[in-house]
Amino acid sequence: MFGLIGHLTSLAHAQSVARDLGYPEYADQGLDFWCSAPPQIVDNITVTSATGQTIEGRYVESCFLPEMLASRRIKAATRKILNAMAHAQKHGINITALGGFSSIIFENFNLQQFEQVRNIKLEFERFTTGNTHTAYIICQQVEQASKQLGINLSKATVAVCGATGDIGSAVCRWLNSRTDVAELLLIARDRERLRLLQEDLGRGKIMALEEALPQADIVVWVASMPKGVQVDANSLKHPCLLIDGGYPKNLETQFQHPEVSVLKGGIVEHTLDIDWRIMQIVSMDVPARQLFACFAESMLLEFEKIYTNFSWGRNQISVQKMAMIGEWSIKHGFQPLLLEPR
């Protein structure tokens, strides 16, 4: 059995979802309540592969909210993740993806040191960040959606916002070695980590976001921002492809400009309907088929019976492992989300 540990994007989102899912006692509560709420299994999932194989899974809502980080409720945030992991393990889930901020909190607050959660000794090999598949899918979106817009990668400048992150650095490594992208712009706040990435890649220009945006044909957004930024369409190149892989989204702006295309990053579409209700509440356009690539990673590992933390730690995703999970992704019927024809 596979599992997904998820969370909602804001307190307001959580309140409306609680109402929809039939938990009215959660719906009118503020952040304090969510800080003390225990994890819950809120969905049973059945997925059939393109090969015909069928697997079962569970969705674990951790009750973490990004506002907990913004208001420095770190203890609450870390307990949410550890409790959700213990809950998944207690329910016999073999391989569970740590969605969105779950893996970021795990790494940033070094939760590896808290193995014992009450009577459960966490077996970390039962968990995966899902970031290898996410990075692979985002790279496929760069390669395929650029073609849809007539952007030639060999002449294109690609900016990666969150370049030094786990997903961002993997995207940079792939674009560097598997494509002929003309120019890479590297964006994050910590200059030293940017410099090390640049050294590792042997290329790339380190830039501030405002400086990079007017130069980029494609922007990959994979920064761990609890709240999105506003971008002026007139400050971008035309055409410009924005691939927003953040959860919550990195971009707050709704673009109306005909030459600015926004693609939900790190999202896959399955060839067959999935029996679940959870994707409805995270606003997927086709909730029966579309899902986060990190969640799909735990499905792929279950299909392939690989019960190990395929993606773990930080900045260790290799291009080889991306290619490997990419093969399984195609084999089991997942495709990267692309632009709708206009």
Ligand code: NDP
């Ligand atoms: P990491 O914590 O590993 O990396 C985050 C990166 O963002 C770092 O480079 C960090 O560098 C940078 N960053 C943070 N804040 C800012 C800022 N204000 N401006 C510029 N750069 C910033 O995160 P992950 O790679 O694990 O995840 C990245 C995003 O992807 C998150 O939003 C996450 O929720 C989402 N995600 C999406 C998935 C999907 O399936 N679609 C799956 C998993 C994650 P610095 O601190 O130096 O600025």
